[in-house]
Amino acid sequence: MKGQLEYWGVAGGLALSRLLPEAAIYALARQVAERSYVPGGRRHRRVLEHLAIAFPERSPREREEIAAEYRRQRALFYAEMLLMVTGRFDYEGAVVNLQEARERIEALKERNERGMVFLVSHYGNWEFLAQFFALNGLPGTLVAKEQRKSPLIDERIIQPYRRSFGHRVIERKGALRSIARILKNKEGVGMHIDQMIPPPNGVLVDFFGKEAYASKSMAQLKLRFDPLMVPIFAVREGRAKFRIEIREPVEYKAEEIENPEEKIRAITQRYTDILLEQIRKEPAQWEWSYKRWRKP
Secondary structure: OOOHHHHHHHHHHHHHHOOOOHHHHHHHHHHHHHHHOOOOOHHHHHHHHHHHHHOOOOOHHHHHHHHHHHHHHHHHHHHHHHHHHOOOOOOOOOEOOHHHHHHHHHHHHHHOOOOEEEEEOOEOOHHHHHHHHHHOOOOOEEEEOOOOOOHHHHHHHHHHHHHOOOOEEEEOOOOHHHHHHHHHOOOEEEEEOOOOOOOOOEEEEEEOOEEEEEEOHHHHHHHHHOOEEEEEEEEEEEOOEEEEEEOOOOOOOOOOOOOHHHHHHHHHHHHHHHHHHHHHHOHHHEOOOOOOOOOO
């Protein structure tokens, strides 16, 4: 079966991590990140290429500093994932604004009349973010792309971990019908706003001054069902420390635009702009190795 060797490697690493002290896990994750993003290597060059697109006004040295901090952020993410999947992570202790986050979640529950779409992104630690919401009474449906490169890891490790918190996971392809039923039941669904989705399901938006494709789905859902569209972030503030940011729901429907396709594009751009604002604040926390600007 495809990916068996990789799966057994990951499964073995998880088994070993259960025996290691936490400090050793962070040290191991740091070594993995340094080797994965070694200066001059393919991934490091890709990160710098993307940073040059996003921040042309910054000097090469400044972009190198962001890349170095990004590498440190990846190491923390790897260690946290090991601790989370093996049941050794303190979800509540990791939140620096715990009371505020809980109050915001309760306020969302009270406002929920037509379901909720959580606008998430590959920023900070998005897996932690999903589990924190589930632990506070908002498990939901996660829309995810089928993992063709490592299906066994996804099937036997990642998905069971997510389901253990009460989440459901649906395949991104053809997901709109399932999401429609979820919203009619006044439930929540998490959708990524920073993925490259080619046409016909994608629309061009401005992403750091350069065109990139983004999913139409969230704008289509807003126009058809008018759910609460809630941007959320887990902003890292240190090792296993996060500030949960739950933004005000985005009510924009581009009512001033008549052309249906332009209306969809304008709404999608509004969601994208929220992510752009967050990335500019703390750029090293976004996933710069992702090929966001690639052609379909």
